């Protein structure tokens with residue numbers, strides 16, 4: 173087995189439970205992410221998704237286990253791993269443009285002012301922001317615009333791994349839709365590896381190459397790895413007509429609705445690797461129904 | 467008639483209040499007897515001072531005109547223009563205040579960043595803070611042996627606390643996500659301090675600075691009454707000893723005006739650093 177670009181090995185996180193003991197959030201979790209892959213993680217609130225992401229970012233330390241990226245162990249935050257937090261990831265005293273130049277200047281310290289500026293502007297335009305909002309402070313932008321700036325900032329430094337923690341969690345459904353499109357467009361042009369958390373099943377299917385499903389905590393597990401067998405480029409309207417769409421969606425709903433609870437609790441396994449699930453109604457081998465009953 | 471703006475109406479009301487107040491003041495003060503008309507007996511018992519002391523506003527205005535048209539004259543140690551006296555006071559306030567800021571802001575940063583430093587220094591701060599700055603005066607005079615430097619020390623000691631506490635509080639309260647932004651962008655400790663923590667905490671720090679300058683200005687008047695020599699505090703006390711209440715009232719007003727100007731400066735600074743989330 174070749175080692176993937178990012179390899180999470182036997183990661184465990186435990187916190188004191190306040191009564192002298194410890195609570196185990198997750199235990200011996202192992203999974204990998206390939207270079208250029210877009211991986212989304214789904215799971216119920218509190219199962220430990222943000223905890224995993226903070227460990228990947230190097231902002232938090234796991235109780236046990238290691239994360240290896242590109243052959244090196246992750247220890248501490250780095251410009252190789254860009255993070256978009258759910259909220260507050262923009263510095264409110266800086267304008268939209270300055271928020272991006274801040275990152276670009278940190279990433280490319282040798283660049284001239286002009287280079288930094290044009291690179292930053294390019295990325296702001298890429299996420300659909302026009303020049304008239306560049307000089308506005310985050311508080312003068314709508315929620316959607318703010319997240320666009322965050323995404324522009326994250327892409328502008330071309331990190332080896334981009335981590336997104338519920339980036340659209342605070343947005344209304346319409347804005348969400350357009351920003352998902354923006355994100356897909358920006359991502360398609362790069363070979364960016366992305367690891368994203370979301371609560372939205374449809375968003376996950378639209379964006380991901382692979383969805384990791386987590387069971388409920390404590391002792392949560394990354395139980396399944398569901399391949400999204402829908403070709404790119406995808407688009408929100410047409411994707412639902414693909415024969416695999418509802419099959420995959422039903423599987424995810426089933427998991428989150430029922431099996432995530434059943435799988436909860438500790439296991440004896442020394443290592444908890446997700447089971448790969450591939451649902452493909454278009455594959456010749458499969459007993460392919462022409463139309464999927466919805 | 468069209469609706470006037472709130473500002474305009476407030477300004478008009480302010481003028482009316484001022485005018486009415488001055489008029490009332492003028493009306494209730496009986497015509498003043500010149501000091502020369504007092505009997506020896508009246509002067510000795512102070513009776514004359516009480517009656518004749520409070521001048522009407524017209525006299526104060528006259529005094530103000532006289533003083534402000536030549537604020538910087540210097541006719542010996544007991545007769546200097548109001549501008550010179552205020553200048554001395556401002557110099558002492560700024561000297562003590564700047565020294566305090568130079569220590570309080572970096573130290574506050576340290577305390578805000580380190581929970582250990584916070585816990586270790588907190589008891590000292592809590593004990594030293596409530597001490598009236600003037601209570602330090604005898605000790606300062608004894609140790610420093612110089613009235614000028616003692617006055618500056620008193621300003622220093624009274625203005626350090628609000629700045630120290632607000633800086634520590636502001637720095638400790640910087641949102642973790644912003645610090646994480648700095649960390650994920652691999653900013654060094656110094657860059658993080660200057661480009662993230664300082665701007666994030668600046669509104670709280672400037673509020674502390676504003677409180678401090680207000681306290682310093684309150685304290686300098688009292689301190690100068692004690693150490694004497696020069697300054698607006700000494701001037702007020704000296705004019706009281708001369709029984710020149712017109713000058714006393716005029717200088718009280720000047721103290722208010724200068725205090726307001728100092729505060730307004732920090733108001734401008736505050737507007738400059740404030741941000742909304």
Ligand SMILES: Nc1ncnc2c1ncn2[C@@H]1O[C@H](COP(=O)(O)OP(=O)(O)OP(=O)(O)O)[C@@H](O)[C@H]1O
Nearest residue numbers: 187188197215216217218219220221222223224389
């Ligand atoms: N510092 C901590 N001390 C103790 N428990 C913690 C700490 N941080 C997180 N936890 C616990 O770890 C669990 C996982 O938290 P985490 O934030 O990773 O959940 P999540 O899956 O991201 O949830 P959500 O979807 O609501 O964001 C939660 O039960 C939380 O209470």
Ligand SMILES: [Mg+2]
Nearest residue numbers: 221222223337
């Ligand atoms: Mg979370």
